[in-house]
Amino acid sequence: MLKRPVLNTVLAILIVTSLILSGCGGATSTPIVPGNTPQASQTPETEKKVATFIFTQDFDSLNPMYSNMWFSAVTQQLWNCWAWVFDNNNEPIPYLVTEMPSIQNGGISADGMTFTLHLKDGLKWSDNVPLTSEDFRFTWAMHTDPKNTVASAYPYDKMTSVETPDAQTVVIHFADPFAPWIIMWKGLVPAHILQPIYDAEGTLDNADWNMHPTVGCGPYNFAEWETGSFARFTTNDNFWGTKPKIDEIFIRFVPDDASQIAALTAGDGDLGTFIAYNDIPKLTTAGLNVVTQPSGYDEGLFFLDDTANKIGSPGLRDVAVRQAIAMAIDREAINRDLLLGKTKVPASYWDSLPFYNNPAQKNYTYNPVGANALLDQAGWIDSNNDGTRDKNGVELELTYGTTVREIRQDVQAVIKQQLAAVGIKIDIQTYANDLYFSQDGPAAQGQIDIMEWSDGPSGFPDPDIYYWLCSEIPTADYPAGGNWFYTCDPDLDALIQLQSTQVDPTARQATISQINQIFHDKVYWLGLWQDPDVWAIGPRLLNVKFSGVTPFFNITEWDLTGK
């Protein structure tokens, strides 16, 4: 039988052991690189420049093959490398390649099916092994191997082959003309590290490199990642480009919004992101600079417009009703009052891509009188005096569902009120993210008349919008279809297919402009507010610029001042 002193001793040992385990970093299997944490704890850090970033979500994986997560992707400008990056105007800058491919320089074949990339001299991985065209070929092969459960095989699954005529030339072949080529090569995987693992295991799913990519090709080296707690990136002494000015990037995962704000205002973080608009005044008062960067996302309403007349409200199949909704919602007031004037109403689905929003689309303006007149004209009147318009015995009652994000619920309440003023009754519904966006969820199953989320061109900064195709409407044989609006517009369909094959930017711009006009006239989508990335920058950080695609594109120029 245990005596009380023994129990006390066991308890004390448990606590002390936990402390030691935690203090020694025993919670992670990551090897501690010499000169990192333990050394840091022994020597004063008066000279070492450590910038602390606060991320609200932990990574799922650091291997670009296994993650579509934004928080993971943005670190790739630290430790990995893309063929090209994008600047603060979201314009491409050659990074690994000598120049951007085009028809003029021969990088893109006239038929749009073959792309040739020339790599810069002196590229190398952080272990000093040259980075070559073989790494590109290997990256393609691994993305398309069915043994690897990659997050997305696109656009690699559209390639028929990748040739490597020499170490610095990559030739990519597609089966069809491929206009969205700019979304290729978002991150590379090192063939010399991972090929042996693939050969041994038949898959990369279990490779330690996925979670601990100790060999990379960016200005920083991956040093350590303790899940849920932090990740550290230290300068890459073998980096082939300009050396960074900050010695270490320390990313701390703080999932709670209020805690993030407290940490930033207390100076426990130099950079924060996904800042709620109502927190901006607190941060600016505390001396932080808040900047917004368009990243291709616009919050908007999607309308269930089942052209097969099987599901959804018959009201939404009437273009006059959709136009009236556009006129009945005071979107300027939503931006001004709920989003504190920090955003604006997007002019179109391509609002973040000025080149493809040309000529700039004119917005519907707030005009409830006009909305009422339009509905009257279309035969939607309140014949039974119940406060809701009806036509042929069908009441204009619509379900309006979105996710639990706080601002969305506020907007739902405002829109419900404004639509009620023109005789449209709204039933508000709210769902958890994973339920809402599930294949079996209410949006995919056509159970919501008006859907709301933040979206944009599927491969920003490419303007493609494949999921509006008729062939993407979910069916019993194709339940994974992405056209949750059930809209099949033959004119739109033909134009979407056409633009996806146009490698000539000018021709593609003209096609997108036609699509844009159809979107506007038929109100297939109604933008509520531009949904840019919102960053909070602490007073110590200098030279900070952001891109909407590759946020840390100029990370080597960032610097820290003072303490």
Add this chain to the structure above:
Amino acid sequence: MTRYFIRRFLQGIPLLFIISIILFVMMMNMGDPIATMGGRSMVRPEDRARLTRQLGLDKPIYVQYIYWLIGNDWTKSDLDGDGIAETTGTRRGILRGDFGTSLVNRGVPVLQVIGERLPNTLILMLASEVVVVLGALLVGIYSALHQYSAFDHFITAALFVGYSMPIFFIALLSMYIFAVLFKRWGLPYLPTVGMFDPQVGKTTGQVLLHMILPVTSMSIVSFASYSRYIRSTMLEVMGQDYIRTAKSKGLPRPEIIFVHALKNASLPIVTVVGLDLPFLLGGAVVTERIFAWPGTGRLFLDHVSRGDLPVVMGILMLIAVAVVVFQILTDVVYAWLDPRIRYES
């Protein structure tokens, strides 16, 4: 006694089996793991179909449960989508010690995912439990011995103020006062979030410093119930005849209180602590989230929101096993504390 405990352990096996079925079915209906794999964009239909097939999510629930339980290394799956099952599975099932791999941290074994967080949770929760139990003992005993005194009234009121406040409020309030405002006022201040300062490194001192606010927040909430419990049981015991006898025999007051009274008064406390201990493994969801403490509570929340069934099931089954084990251990301690309790038939 040994036979009793063997019987209790054996009874736990079918119980855990039933629990696992109930939890598995519930978790399967919690959400779609692939829905959140697209990052900020929708998952492409081709990717959705491929991932559903590769991860075995296209199988019926009972088949997925069987694979989870006994593995799938005895059967083949179709990974390339050609309709032909060509690849032999690699999972061995939990009955053979394989809890599977995480869907979120693809390829990482569930036990590793949980194992990385468990020490962090234990350090936080055990520290909090120790603070609460020791503090509650002191306050509860003192209040019982000085019933209706000014201190008793004051501490009762203070404890109920703490008890009535939600943990997230206490946590955020304490963070704002002791970290943000104290720093602003030039006073010694505490860190806001995390386990250590990156400029200093992850030393034991840093971890202890970062534990102060979360442990205090959790303790405030739990303190009231424990101390009131101890107070009432002590009051009851102190009125017993054998205590009066001890007093009349002239035994020293500390011996009466801490040896004779407390041992009997602690019997109900053992039950409460015994029931609480298994849940320490589950972490404190709210506290860990607010203070960015990387424990199992946050792990559970993060992975349940992404439909990561293997990890969520791993955590839940770990807690279920712990509940069964700690129930039995509680019985052991009960028998040690109270000689009247014997488990022989």
